Amino acid sequence: MSVEGRKKALRELFAPTVDRLGYKFTPNDEDADFLLEQLANIEAETGVPYCPCQARSKDRAADMRMVCPCIPFHRKHYDAMRRCWCGLFVHKDVTDPDSLRQIPEGRVK
Ligand code: SF4
Secondary structure, three states, X not given: XXXXXXXXXXXXXXXXXXXXXXEEEOOOHHHHHHHHXXXXXXXXXXXXXXXXXXXXOOOHHHHHHHEOOOHHHHHHHHHHHOEOOOOOEEEOOOOOHHHOOOOOHHHOO
């Protein structure tokens, strides 16, 4: 499958999953397109759509917490930011994703 085809398939696959979690794709189409392309490329290389923004280790269990969409594994952290770490997904009520900032996990109370 082409990268464009896989990006479309990933979008269709992820949309209902993140919807149930209270999230949606970022309304910034350029960012969404870029991140989906990175995911499609990583998946083509490794067989798994690992997060393009988090460093993988050699620990498979730890790495599985970085398979997109990783929201359930980082719920408290992402809910505090109202976005996932990469910003591919934001809370459903977010209209200005540029106003949201990454917060290191250790600073989330
Ligand atoms: S941080 Fe966002 S883009 Fe990265 S794996 Fe998690 S949900 Fe996907």
